[in-house]
Amino acid sequence: MDEPSPTTDPLTNQFDSLNDLAHELASLQDLATRGSWRSILDKVSRARSLNLLTNPHDHLIYVSYNVVALSKLRRFTDASNELDFLHDFNSHHYQYETYPQLYPNWSGSMVPFSLRFIHAQLPIKLGNRQEGLDRFYLLLNFIRQKIKEKERGNLEESVKIWRKRENFVLNCIIGHHLGAKEFNVCLDLIKDLINHNYLDPVLVSKLGYIQLQIGDLEGAKGSFHLVETMLNEGKNGGYPFLSEVEFRNLVNRNNALVYLVGKDYVSAVREYEECIERDHADVVAINNKALCLMYLRDLSDSIKVLENALERVPTMALNETLVINLCSMYELAYVNHSEIKRTLSNWIARVAPDDFDASCTRV
Amino acid sequence: MSTTQQGTHSLAFRVMRLCKPSFHVEPPFRLDPADLFVGEDIFDDPLAASNLPPLLSSHVSKSTDSSDLTYGNRFLLHHPSDAMGFSGLLVLPQAFGAIYLGETFCSYISINNSSNFEVRDVIIKAEIQTERQRILLLDTSKSPVESIRAGGRYDFIVEHDVKELGAHTLVCTALYNDGDGERKYLPQFFKFIVANPLSVRTKVRAVKETTYLEACIENHTKSNLYMDQVEFEPAPHWSATALKADELHPADNSSTGEIFKPPILIRSGGGVYNYLYQLKSSSDGSAQVKVEGTNILGKFQITWRTNLGEPGRLQTQQILGNPITRKEIELQILEIPSLINLDWPFSVHLNLTNHTDRELGPFEVWLSQNSAHKEKIVMINGLQTMALPQVEASGSTDFHLNLIATKVGVQKISGITVSDTREKKTYDSLPDVEIFVESD
Numbered sequence: 001m002d003e004p005s006p007t008t009d010p011l012t013n014q015f016d017s018l019n020d021l022a023h024e025l026a027s028l029q030d031l032a033t034r035g036s037w038r039s040i041l042d043k044v045s046r047a048r049s050l051n052l053l054t055n056p057h058d059h060l061i062y063v064s065y066n067v068v069a070l071s072k073l074r075r076f077t078d079a080s081n082e083l084d085f086l087h088d089f090n091s092h093h094y095q096y097e098t099y100p101q102l103y104p105n106w107s108g109s110m111v112p113f114s115l116r117f118i119h120a121q122l123p124i125k126l127g128n129r130q131e132g133l134d135r136f137y138l139l140l141n142f143i144r145q146k147i148k149e150k151e152r153g154n155l156e157e158s159v160k161i162w163r164k165r166e167n168f169v170l171n172c173i174i175g176h177h178l179g180a181k182e183f184n185v186c187l188d189l190i191k192d193l194i195n196h197n198y199l200d201p202v203l204v205s206k207l208g209y210i211q212l213q214i215g216d217l218e219g220a221k222g223s224f225h226l227v228e229t230m231l232n233e234g235k236n237g238g239y240p241f242l243s244e245v246e247f248r249n250l251v252n253r254n255n256a257l258v259y260l261v262g263k264d265y266v267s268a269v270r271e272y273e274e275c276i277e278r279d280h281a282d283v284v285a286i287n288n289k290a291l292c293l294m295y296l297r298d299l300s301d302s303i304k305v306l307e308n309a310l311e312r313v314p315t316m317a318l319n320e321t322l323v324i325n326l327c328s329m330y331e332l333a334y335v336n337h338s339e340i341k342r343t344l345s346n347w348i349a350r351v352a353p354d355d356f357d358a359s360c361t362r363v
Numbered sequence: 364m365s366t367t368q369q370g371t372h373s374l375a376f377r378v379m380r381l382c383k384p385s386f387h388v389e390p391p392f393r394l395d396p397a398d399l400f401v402g403e404d405i406f407d408d409p410l411a412a413s414n415l416p417p418l419l420s421s422h423v424s425k426s427t428d429s430s431d432l433t434y435g436n437r438f439l440l441h442h443p444s445d446a447m448g449f450s451g452l453l454v455l456p457q458a459f460g461a462i463y464l465g466e467t468f469c470s471y472i473s474i475n476n477s478s479n480f481e482v483r484d485v486i487i488k489a490e491i492q493t494e495r496q497r498i499l500l501l502d503t504s505k506s507p508v509e510s511i512r513a514g515g516r517y518d519f520i521v522e523h524d525v526k527e528l529g530a531h532t533l534v535c536t537a538l539y540n541d542g543d544g545e546r547k548y549l550p551q552f553f554k555f556i557v558a559n560p561l562s563v564r565t566k567v568r569a570v571k572e573t574t575y576l577e578a579c580i581e582n583h584t585k586s587n588l589y590m591d592q593v594e595f596e597p598a599p600h601w602s603a604t605a606l607k608a609d610e611l612h613p614a615d616n617s618s619t620g621e622i623f624k625p626p627i628l629i630r631s632g633g634g635v636y637n638y639l640y641q642l643k644s645s646s647d648g649s650a651q652v653k654v655e656g657t658n659i660l661g662k663f664q665i666t667w668r669t670n671l672g673e674p675g676r677l678q679t680q681q682i683l684g685n686p687i688t689r690k691e692i693e694l695q696i697l698e699i700p701s702l703i704n705l706d707w708p709f710s711v712h713l714n715l716t717n718h719t720d721r722e723l724g725p726f727e728v729w730l731s732q733n734s735a736h737k738e739k740i741v742m743i744n745g746l747q748t749m750a751l752p753q754v755e756a757s758g759s760t761d762f763h764l765n766l767i768a769t770k771v772g773v774q775k776i777s778g779i780t781v782s783d784t785r786e787k788k789t790y791d792s793l794p795d796v797e798i799f800v801e802s803d
Contacts, residue, residue, distance in 0.1 A: 015414035018422070021400045029400075029422070035434035057402060064399055071392045072438075096402065106411075108404025114394050116403075121390065150407070157412035158404070161397055167443045168395065175390035175447035181587060183628060202444050209451055213386055215589030215668025216626045241442040253451060261383070261672045284451045291384055291453050297520050299473060315432045321387045321452045328455045332379045333516065335477045353434040 022061040023053055035353020037069040044069075055102060057110045060094065064112045071118060072355035076125045083119050113165055116142075117172070124176060136173050143169060167198050183214050200239055201227045201247060205254055212261055220261075224254040249275040249282050256288065265292040281316040283309065287325060294329065303329050314351055320360040323348070327361050338363065373478035373542060374485070374511070376535045376551040380459050381469045381520060383671040390448035393440050396422055461585055463560035465675040468523045472501075472535060476511040480542025483510045489521050492532045498523060511539075525557050560584045560675060561629075563663060567684045574642040574684060576603070576660060582629040588667040590627040591674070595640050597661035598681070606639040658684035691719050692790050694728075694781050697761070703800050708744040708767045715751065715781060716759035723783055724753035728764065731778035731792055740770045741777070741798070751781075768800040 018026040024047075031039050044066045046052075053059050063082065070079035089111050092098050096106035103110075120139050124132030143166045150158040170193055177185045190207045193199075208223035230239075231247055239247070256271035269292045275285035286309045293302035306326045309317040326344070330337045345361045352358070396419045397406075405411045423439055440446060462468060472489060476482055485508040489501040500521040508517050525531075533553040541547050561584070566577040576595065582588050597603040629636045642660060663679040698712040717723050728749040730739065743749075744767040754760050768774055775795040782789035 015411065015418050017418070018400065025400060029396075032438055033433040033435040035437060060402070061400065068392060068394070068399070094402075096404070106402075106405065106408050108402070108407050110402030110404070112401065113398035113403040117394075117398065118392065121392070124390075153407070155407050155412075157416070158406040161406050164395065164443065165398070168440070168446050171444050171446040172390055175388065175449060178447065178449060179388045179390065181631075183587065184625070187625070198443075200444070202442050205451070206444055206447060206449055209386055209449065211626075212671055214587065214626055214628060215591065215670075215672045217668070217672050219626065257451070288451070288453050291455060294455070294471070295381065295520075297471070297518050299471070299516070299518055315434055316436065318434075319437075319452075321454055324457070325453075325455050328379070328457070332377050332471060332473055333475075335375045335377065335475050353437060355437065 023047065023055075023058045025061065028062075028065050032065065032068070035072075035355055037072045037354040039354075040065055040069040041073075056094070056099060057103075060110055060115075061112060064114050067115065067118050071122065071125070074125075074355075074357070076122055079118065080122045080126065083115065083122070086115070089116060089119075117169070120169075121172065129176070129180070133173070133176060136169060136176070140166070140169050140173070167193070170198075178210065183210060186210055201230045201242060201250060204230070205250055208254060209257070212257060217258075217261060221258060224251075224258065227251060227254060245278050249279055249285065253282075253285055253288070256285075256292075260288070260292060260295075263295075265296045268292045269296070281313045283313075283317050283319065283322065286317065287322050290329075291325065299329060299333050303333060310347075318348070318352055318356065320357050323360045372547060372549050373476050373480065373482050374537050374539060374547075374549055375475050375477060376537070376549070377473045377475060378533070378535070378551075378553050379471045380456060381471045382456050382460065383673045384453040384455050385670055386449060387452045387454045388447075388449050390446065391437075393438060393445055395440050459555065462525060462555055462557055463584055463675060464525055464528055464557055465560060465677040466525050466673070467675075468525050468531075468555075469520065470522075470533065471518065471520050473516055473518045474511070474535075474537055475516050476513055478542060479513050481510050481512050482542065483540045484508075485511060485517065486538040487517070487519070488534075488536045489519070490534050491523050492534055493527045494529060495527060528557050528559060531555050531557055558583070560667075561588070561665070561677070563665075563679050565682050567660065567682075569685060572643070574644070574660070576640040576642055576682065578638045578640075578663065579635055580629065580638070580665070581633065581635045582631060583633070584631055584669070586631050586669045587634070588629045588631075588669060590629060590636065590665070591668050592664070592666040593638055594664045595638075595661055596664060597642060598659045600645050601660060602643050602645050603661065604641045606641055660684045692716070692723065692781065692783070693718060694779070694790070694793055696779075696793065696796060699776075699796065699798060703768060703798050705768060705771050705800055705802050707803075708765055711764045711766055711776070712761065713764060713779075714759055714761050715754060717754040717757060720756045722753055722755050723786070724751065725784050726751040726754075726781050727784055728762075728779065728781050730776075731780045739777075740774050741766055741768045743767075768798070771800045771802045774798055774800050 014020055018029060022028075024043075028040060028043065031037075031043065044062050047062060053062055063086065067079045067082050070076075070082065086094075089109070094109055094111045096103040096108060096110050116139055120132055120135035122132070123129070123135065143162055147159060147162045147166065150162060170189060174186050174189045177189070187207070187210065190203065190210070193203060204223050204227050208220040208227070211217075211220035211223060228251055231251055242250070252271045252275045256268040259265070259268040259271065269289055272285040272289035272292065275282045276289070279285075286305060290302040290305040293299075293305065303326065306322060306329070309322070323344070327341055330340050330344075334340060341361055341363045345358065345363045348356065348358060348361065397415070400419070401411070401415065406415065468491075474485070474487060485503070487501065487503045487508065488499070491498045491500060500523055501519055511517050531554070533555070535551045535553070537549045539547055539549075560582070562581050564579045564581070568575045568577070578593075578595075580590070580593070595603050595605070627636060660682045662681050664676070665679070666674060666676045668674050693716045695714050695716075696711060697714050700709045703709050713728075715726065728751060729747055730741075730743055732739075744765045749762070749764060751760060751762060764779070766776065775797055777792075777795040779793040780789060
């Protein structure tokens with residue numbers, strides 16, 4: 001490999017824009033937010049073959065986008081192979097101080113943290129759940145070590161970032177246990193999160209959903225009551241990540257679920273309509289309202305609600321779950337449902353991002 | 364699952380089981396830009412620490428704004444718990460699934476007119492047929508549906524509490540006038556099997572005046588069962604108290620304390636959970652209670668919940684205690700000497716009580732041979748059989764048995780047996796008693 005040449009003076013203008021962080025990062029990120037994952041694979045491949053990536057950190061960021069793209073396209077084996085090429089994330093090859101001319105003021109790992117996350121999640125998507133969970137728990141330990149290190153060095157911003165990563169990984173782990181219906185583990189882990197000051201109305205609401213899923217209705221009501229208390233108490237500056245509209249909608253959606261479970265679908269619809277009035281792109285409210293209409297024997301309107309959402313706010317509403325529900329409704333409503341499903345399928349093909357799993361239409 | 368008659372019909376039934384929906388769960392690949400754009404340790408640098416966060420957060424808020432027509436919400440994290448892949452989106456049941464005794468069968472039924480002509484005077488019936496009975500769920504005979512237009516639909520939802528095991532058939536029939544005015548009959552059948560969701564195994568043990576009832580509930584279903592209520596309803600003359608193990612975790616005083624009562628959840632496909640009850644007979648212990656024969660303790664009422672609180676309930680059959688047998692004769696050892704020497708006779712004090720209301724006896728007492736026919740180490744010293752006179756109703760008699768031990772150390776007095784010589788009835792031997800034989 002050619003000796004990489006130093007970039008601009010590290011003390012000036014390093015963080016003005018995305019392109020300062022990595023070669024044509026803005027373009028990569030634009031493609032990613034559009035869901036154009038195949039284009040990302042092309043771009044990475046081109047950059048590699050034309051030797052456009054001069055610095056080690058560019059290589060790593062391009063690897064990250066490549067691995068994310070492959071994962072999004074459900075090419076899990078390819079993603080896994082690409083990660084294997086890196087061998088060891090902790091190698092000195094990936095440390096800033098190994099290249100003092102390039103990164104004179106920086107030390108530590110230049111590995112984007114996403115690589116570690118994807119490295120843990122891939123085995124689970126490949127069917128090797130135990131390996132994946134082990135990697136996640138090891139990653140959790142790794143993060144906690146880092147937090148201690150950064151605390152000792154009084155590196156406040158780093159501590160914040162690593163705590164965010166701790167929260168993130170714990171949420172991933174809970175999700176995987178939840179998918180395997182290991183409910184008691186999930187309840188314990190959420191309790192842990194709450195006791196470590198990650199208390200948050202969205203998290204408590206999800207605790208409530210798990211309790212509902214199990215059948216513990218009283219427990220769920222308790223959780224939702226706590227969320228409502230948190231809204232009414234109006235903590236200083238509110239909660240990060242949760243605007244006022246989002247918070248109110250969360251409370252309405254929680255109430256709707258309690259009505260739904262009690263089979264009072266009319267009241268549930270009313271709650272969801274309040275949400276949609278406040279935020280016409282609240283897809284969870286829209287989807288769940290459609291289901292309630294169906295349980296009220298109004299199949300025609302439930303179909304209209306979903307079709308309407310896809311038309312009005314396609315980039316928010318187009319998700320596999322909503323499409324599965326709509327197709328189930330089509331199958332019930334029409335004897336010859338293949339035609340209408342094909343129409344839907346064709347529309348999706350024109351509008352959907354590359355990672356959309358079209359098998360959900362069952363066409 | 365559905366079968367229909369041959370011939371062209373304007374109408375057709377579409378059926379979908381309407382159990383509760385489920386939450387969609389799928390941990391996604393969604394990231395934070397700080398984990399993708401830069402190395403994981405870059406924030407150690409003070410310049411990076413102050414300049415990067417504003418750059419990153421401005422980018423995130425732009426990409427996840429709902430007015431921005433991109434799919435950023437499928438890629439970037441908006442809230443940390445997005446990583447769980449559990450947003451509260453509900454999914455309709457995707458398969459018929461298993462159905463169990465005690466649950467409620469609920470179904471959406473849609474009758475479609477896929478022809479180009481209106482149909483009129485539609486009489487719709489829906490019923491459940493089992494081996495034993497037919498249950499009518501819906502019948503529009505009294506007020507037939509006037510018309511279903513071409514391409515139109517008539518929908519209804521039926522519910523039925525499942526109380527029988529085995530094969531069930533949902534029979535949907537429509538009697539209608541088609542486009543030509545011909546009266547047509549359309550039957551459609553949807554079969555399903557009802558299985559047993561759980562089994563309850565019980566054990567009854569009596570310790571002095573108290574009876575303990577242990578119940579083991581095993582889950583045979585494909586889902587975890589949340590045990591909402593498991594209640595034992597005792598029979599008349601009995602009272603029951605549920606016994607619970609000591610709490611493993613001390614009371615939680617944090618804000619989460621109240622919402623964290625750990626639920627009783629029995630794992631699917633063979634999980635078990637045990638319940639223990641202490642039962643007391645509420646009569647005053649008079650002779651009236653000692654009625655020979657079976658002994659009904661009570662029954663269990665069990666309510667469980669599965670997905671999204673879907674309830675099921677069952678009652679067990681009557682649970683029987685141990686049959687009470689009247690003890691006619693009771694033989695007890697009252698006293699054994701504390702010092703027993705090798706080859707030295709010693710005296711054991713016994714008591715024989717007659718629990719019946721008539722005179723019994725005369726009796727004989729001896730040491731029965733053990734099954735291995737080994738020579739006894741502790742034997743009767745003297746006449747091998749002791750004779751006892753009759754004992755009057757509810758009376759008792761004391762006597763002494765003269766024994767001798769032929770080996771030192773821990774030995775057993777075994778096989779003390781009494782028989783009624785008149786009725787020619789031998790009672791069960793006393794259990795073995797251990798003694799310690801000293802050497803001289």
